[in-house]
Amino acid sequence: MTNLTFQNGDLLPAIGLGTWLSKNNDAYNAILEAIRTGYRHIDCASMYGNEKEIGRALQEAFRLGLVKREELFITSKLWNSDHAQERVEVAIRKTLADLQLDYLDLYLMHWPVAFKTGCVHVKQASEVWSLDEMPLSVTWKALEGVKKNELSRHIGVSNFNIPKLNRLIANVEIVPEVNQIELHPYLQQVELLTYCQTKGILVTAYSPLGTSKLVHSEIGLTHEKVVLVVAEKHHATPAQVLLSWGVGRGTAVIPKSVNAKRIAENYAALDLQLDAEDVNLINSLERNLRMALGDFCVVPGGSYTLESIWEE
Secondary structure (H helix, E strand, O other), rough: OOOOEEOOOEEEEEEEEEOOOHHHHHHHHHHHHHHHHHHOHHHHHHHHHHHHHHHHHHHHHHHHHOOHHHHHHHHHHHEEEHHOHHHHHHEEEEEEEHHOOOOEEEEEEEEOOEEOOOOOOOOOOHHHEOOOOOOOOHHHHHHHHHHHOOOOOOOEEEEOOOHHHHHOOOOOOOOOOEEEEEEEEEOOOHHHHHHHHOOOOOOEEEEOOOHHHHHHHOOHHHHHHHHHHHHHHHHEEEEEEHHHHHHHOOOOOOOOOOHHHHHHHHHHHHHHHHHHHHHHHHHOOOOOOOOOHHHHOOOOOOOHHHHHHOOO
């Protein structure tokens, strides 16, 4: 399998299974199917609400001898309501209990926003902290403790832009090892990707196929003419073309599926090699179209705006 390499030599498999929106039994079955197919990278988050089912599936995979724990790369994420320093270890221990694991391979700060403790979903300004009240560096210091205590082998962030990364790096002991961001041909984020690569920060691309769950007005990447042309040329699926494009940029990709056929097809994207002409065609789809807006963080009179999340 193609891998990305951490500075200590650990490997991040280039294709993983995303688990957002995968409901309980579907998540359980998808994990087992993915492991049987060859996936060794599973992307989770406490906010997805399915970590107990994923943990049950992992234990079944271990019991059946499909895989050993040390052969898997498991990611989870710290939710916005657990940014207080004393909450970070509590949160990861809850995730570890749900996943039935002794450690994570990667723990990410899910968003660069802070909700007050206990406010999992926010509707009013009193439920959020500004980044002056709850600085990202304070939360990150607790994440550094998670790594030092061997609860997670690596730590990183998600949905961080260059200004936020610059400010964080200036005030921390451990530089984020991964930035998980929305990346696909409609939103290629060339500047941010280049920045991360020059800083030694690995990049994981979420929504690598786009997502109809977030944007309903678009034709959809898998139906774009240039993607279909490249797919036909290589006798591949449109999804395989998009995933190969992502892997070719030096990113890990985490497509979500609970369909056994698509899980297998997505994994087979590792065997597809695009040429320069293919890549240029796909690059032409850039629209600066962000699908995961983060608008759930924006409440009347609150500390966050879409501009502050993505531009500041």
